[in-house]
Amino acid sequence: MKLWLKPFFNISLAFLTVASGACTTSNDGYESPVDLSSKPEAVKRKFKTLTLKNQLDVMLISDPDVKQSAAALNVAVGFGEDPDGQAGMAHFLEHMLFLGTKKFPDEGEYSRYIASHQGYNNAYTTFENTNYFFTINHRGFDGALDRFSQFFIAPLFTPKFVEREKNAVNNEFEKNKQNDSWRVYELAKLDIRKDHPASKFGTGNNETLKSITRDDLMAWHKKYYSANNMTLALISSASLDEMEGMARKYFSLVENHKTPEVKYSDKVLDESRKLSIYHVKPVKDHKQLAISFNLPPQSQNYKNKAHDLMASLIGSEHPGGLAQKLKANGWVTDLFGGAYDQSHQFELSVTLHLTDKGARDYQKVLDEVFAYLNFIKDQGIPKGLFYEKKALAETYYVYPRFEEGGNYVAQMAAAMQKFGSDDLLKKMYLYEEFSPAAFEALFPFLKPKYAQIFFSQQDFKPDSKEPIYGTEFKVENLSKDRVAKLESMKSSKFTYPSANPYIPENLELISDTMAKPEQVLNKNGVNIWFQGDTAIGLPRGHIRGRLIYDQPSQSARSYVTNQIYSKIISQNFASWSEQLQLAGINLGVYPSYAGINFELDGFSDKLPRAMADFLEKLKGLEIPSQTFKDQKDAYVKDLRNAAFESAYQQAIKKLRSEMNRYTPYVPDHLNEAEKITLADVKAYHQKFVQKIAVQAVAYGNLRKDDVVTSFAKLGSSSSANTQFLDKAYINPARAKKKPVSMNTKDNNDAWTAVRFVGQRDPKNEAFSRILTTLISDKYFNDLRTHQQLGYVVAAFPYQDPINVGVQFLIQSSNYPSKELSKRTETWLKGERNRLAKISDKEYTQIQQGLLARLTKPFKTSEEFAGQIFSETFIMDRVGYRQQLIDAVAALDAKTFKAMVKEAMAPKATEVSVFVNKPKSRS
Template sequence: MLTTLNFAQSHFFTLPNGLKIMHCPIEDASTSYVSMAVKAGHFYDPKSCEGLAHLLEHGLFLGSEQLPQPNSINDLIERHGGAINAWTGTEYANYHFHCHNVALPALLPAFADMLQTPLLNVEALSKEIQSIEAEFQFKRKDDLRRLYQIHKETCNPEHPFSKFSVGNASIFEQMPLSDLQAALKQHHEQYYCASNMALCIFSALPFEPLRELIAHTFGSVPAGKPAPDNWPPLYLDQHKGIQISIVPLQSARRMIVTFPLPALHNDFKVKPLDYISHLLGDEGEGSLLAYLKGRNWVTNLIAGSGIEGDDYKDFNVSFQLTGDGLNHRLEILEALFDYVRLIGESLDEPWRYQEKAKLHSLAYQHEENPKLMPLACDYAQHMFVFTFDEIKMLRSEPDSFDRATLEQALSLFNPDNIRVKTIAQGLPTDRQCKHYDACYGIDPLPDTVKAALYKPQRHSALYLPPPNPYLGTDYQLVAQEADYALPQKIKHQDGLACWFAQDHQFNSPKGDIYFSFDAEAFTQNLEAVAAKRIWLACLNDALQAKYYRAEIAGLHYRLYGHQAGFSLHTRGFTNQQMKLAAQLLSALHTEQPSREQFELRKAMQLQSLQNSLLNKPTNRLFSRMSVLIQRSTQAPIDLIKAVEKCSYEHMLMVSQQALDKYYLESFVHGNWTAAEATAFADDVAHANPNASGSPLSRQVSRLPAGTTLYHKVPSEHEDCAVVLYLQAPSSSLMDTVMCLVLEQILSAPFFNTLRTQKQLGYVVGTGYVPHNQHPGMSFYIQSPNHSPDHILSEITGFLFEQMQEVDFYRAYWETIQHNLLKQLEERDLSLSMKSQRLWISLGTADYEFNRNKQLAECVRGLSFNEIKTYANQIAERTLFGELVLFAAGKFDELDCSKGQRVDDIATFKNLTPCF
């Protein structure tokens, strides 16, 4: 919860060399978070070597004076329960890590050494260039990256935003490696100085010793000179009032309307852009989205996103278009400007601003589990923009309604100050962007269009939201009842089970309510699954406008499918949540989608499924793995055919059959009394007389031990990818713990050997992968340069050799054991996380609700000799089931002669028995 962060008590100081420091105390936290912002982003790349800042960021991980081996800093921090990462943005680069509090005094000097004395060894740089080249190639077919490059080419070419930020081998190899090394060292010396650095630390460690440590560690950093930031305008007049047509790789129809603005996002007192995006992005009745959906022109709208920097901000209004909407873009723009007019007129009614301020205050006051590492990175950067006193106020509610500030902001939302991007197949284009070869065209917006937008037609169906009926006045905590600290079954009858647990940990006026419907009619065949997907999409569409007011008042809901049927989950403030849940349950039984809704959502399902076939190869392999191992999960390639066949009548028939008989399980957890939960359970039972079915099993395919199964996944991508999945022989505590332990042991060396040293690909990693709680491990590589045979040989060669030589890691066992125990014994970080954990326990019939505790006890009692014996059994390849999934890309197919290749999904499932 946010109360663990005490911004009001933050400490700020500046070292004599100019380095700014912020320390924010965290109450009762065992982890510290550290972020260093450096004013050395890609804006500062020399034009002769674009991407140099990005290469330097990578270079800092390749060894320093105190830790000369590549990635030594990663290994050191991981051994202390943490992780380190970095990114290069526009104006700033950022380096950040987290670790156990007790390790911070030892790790901070290593962090400083990495930042200040990088070796930039020529041989290591040569390998890292190939890593960046792999990263570049990996993103070449990414529509977002292609869109970003077109953005760069359609702004002021004299502004540094126009530079290519990533870099690639062809750029870096234009000069000898020695010259590139010299350029990196010069760049580092010029920009990695105290005047360009700001350090933010979130930690429970006391401030005074920390101040001394920081001063000692970073006091010797050269002061240097502040980096210049007097950039020319991001857009000249010729870059505004234009329309840009872009042809994507995936099937998509979008229109993005961009309003170029000054840095209004930095106005933390009035927050004018928050207010404007709050109203423009409204999804309730009368909203811009509701009106455009009613005309069947758009399916979604997002307002407020866009690039931003210290002195500029793009405010985007992004529309996801229907086929009909693509032909009515002018009418959509007119409706947008009509709604902007309404917002301007609303300034006569300041209550809307005040209501938004209250919502903002409630969200921060009762925020659950803020992501502290990204937050620390934000605050490190804030020190370049705001004074220390201002920083303490950034997360406070808006100071006051200021009509003049809001009017000034709205005056910039005018037709001469827009850039309109349309993204769709078949648009006319006359040029290609650099590096990514995306086709696009640019034309001025006709004067007739701008004239129409200055005086848009008034739409009676557009109106601003009324007062929010879900905004409560009482957010009090209920009295604790000792009998309900863990879930108790409060109602049980044939076809229905209701559980309740009270929050005794977070003291929050929030809670979660889960419902799971196991409906056999939705699982009979692919056609039934397709009908379910479309039906749920139609329902979500129908509910969106009706219950949007609840969403922005802190009452959220999600309706989604699962292997055995579908689920409904509500969360947020307990005030009125049961009322919302009851309304949504009623809607499940009473809402009947129209034929028009069906046709639209069917088309969107097809588009989504077809786009999933264009995902990166590694993503496709993991998706297919879930399909093969989880018996009731279907592949997009099969669902496409079933969705295409689905008729409106069939969808209605299957959904009605599903609602005629189902098994319903519910769980209420949070700030309610047992009496409230019991009364709610009675209401649920009364409202669901058809809850008369039985729970459906979630079967898992059992891979044969001693035999390798191979499965090819078609992919349009040129990269090859291989995933080796090892399935444990059972879901016992010991098998689960051994998977967790061995994956932790092998994770870092697998990455360092196969990515850093051998440069096999950009996407390299390992993972603990359970399916329906059955444990397993995965090892994966995606490569633009190597064949599937070579990749699999490297994976298996490394893996089974390491399993045989696992004794090498005996010295690390105590650290790995400590980190695993910390993960398993860590308290739930938020009420919602605890709710989800308890709900999963109910789903797996773990009625003791202590599996993590049991796993921790097993880890604590484990000897390294037991690990060695178990690893040797895996190395003999007779204990675990093995599945190799591969996408060949531009290479020859994998040699599968050492096992059995089964490409057909149905055949694979018929071939393998079940757990």
């Protein structure tokens, strides 16, 4: 459960964020590349909308291929309606609904039921919405809907939990206090009209919640949690008729109090405010310039999506765009354009991660931002951009990405509030109307008058403090002359994007299919496996691999050199990577202890070409001194800021380094990173491209010959040593790892530990998965809800290529890390006794639920490729997935209980990390 931060930073509004100028036919005679009324045989998903008698709107999605069922209910109310003096009411009530209802009074019943059927649940609160959702195995869907619906029919608001859960909300608040995004978000409210609800503090804490009583919660729930104020979305393998029956059975009982629609003024900013720059002192040492423009609502522009076109242009990495010019001048390392829409306002934003030079020249950076906006105003809407986005959106509409689960239906339920349920998918995704007028209607608002500007850096003297998070800041008022200069800034150096050669043209299915994966290339250090699609039936593909180089594993310095090298690759490929994305192909590049990992996913037509171009661009990579300096500086700052990350995140990273001898905890090696030179990285690159070995898997609507050809430009030989890969992960029983203790600058303590089951084989992994299913929800409920140890409490499966176990994790603002470990050990003693007496019926239910999830067929090329890669290259155990399924089916209750005694014994092998906050900080 969480309050959602307004996405002030780099969040994109639309389904697709495309910024390219090419199009199939850039005129009004444009013809769609697909028939929108057609439905490929492989797309089995069906939709139906209805309105219950109580005026609750429902969307039903039936798909026989979804792995699990899911539901989401959106209530059109958020913290904007919090009563005066009771900030956090909406968020607090969201928490309380999980703690028992009249029909199911046990406070852990709902979450326990979801977990027992291999599911998960969550919720979030925003300014104008509260959204609840869950995912569950199909067999448990009916029962979950019964329990879920009671949130909105008869919640208990049990008095003892009313007071106790205030601490949980406060813990969430404490968790966010060191988060710079939350701090700037709250600071931005100082510019908002004091009589506008958007100025409210939404999370809540002990101080703002203390006056809220059970009666207050009940009254607020009755006032706003009305059926006419709700939208429900369900997805399942069940038929539409079956789901309609469930919806009517369980949600028709939600009362309709005829709550009036909540409306807010779109006059958000205080008109008496002076145009200014807020200088903000961040917790982390970073330099960032964020500019947000407040515009009128844009939901009515769903046919032309002019706001999305604008966000695309602002954030584009294309040559001739704002990002590339600022990077070329050495002012920024990253730029993000974003959009945010709600009923009363719309925002366009640009967020720039500044270099030290950019921070010194922030006024010049600001000039360039407004010069680019004025360039867009002068040029108008690029027609080709609209038609290219239209073409790609329509291709996605006919050949959709496979989506399911709670997050998916949560998105649908929220969208229904905005667009209604009729033709929802078209309203969300399609570009139906080319409208220069709608685009130009945004121009008057892209001025300093409608802008909020935040400059985050450490190097200034603040003179004020924001009251909620204590953020230190100073306001720099802009003179009339400065504002006039920004409004009139011009530049002749900007251009619009050019044609995109990766736009898919051939969407036909290929007959080059295979019943199982085959090795299609194994020569000169290049090892490629391929399987033509036999299951999905869509023009999609996925290529996943790693470029292996043993140097990163040799020393901490080599490791951090590889990290910086990877950042340089990503930076140099930014414009090209965006070009791929705009054509429906996503590129990922990630550093690892073994070199560089990569993946390409999307429409299959141009996927082999993209793979070949990736390798060619890598071999010809140039490393300008400015790019090296900027990326090294950014990486060094990340290491310096690591101590300010959430304590639990630091704990997880440190534990990962304890388990992999080639993965150091990089903040410990700041001095090594500072010593690396441009010559070091250039030499590293030359050796890398000469010596790398390649392991890769391709799956999808692809031809074998095309896949083989795409790797042809690698070269004739490789001298990379791959034997070191087998020695990366430790055997904890032999290593005898001692507990690790480390300090943090976060305001929380944290503790994490892995309780090991044994080597990774099907039987041990089957046991660990069943065990975590049985204990994870109870661990959360007992230690978070009842003992109130902290906001972050979790137990989940641990696995690496050679080990399996159970990982425990707690972050607390109230208890030291040693106490978190002690409480867990005490809890495990009780669990050991409980599990020794578990009934065959309960065990079988968990076992069958896990089997149902494991045996559901894959539905994406990414899933197939990932499994083949894991079995072939990571585990060297082809067929492991089926072996695991067989092991789960074979593990009986008696054997499980015997394994519990050993795995949960007090002296069981464990690797643990204790993270301690400063003693002076509360």
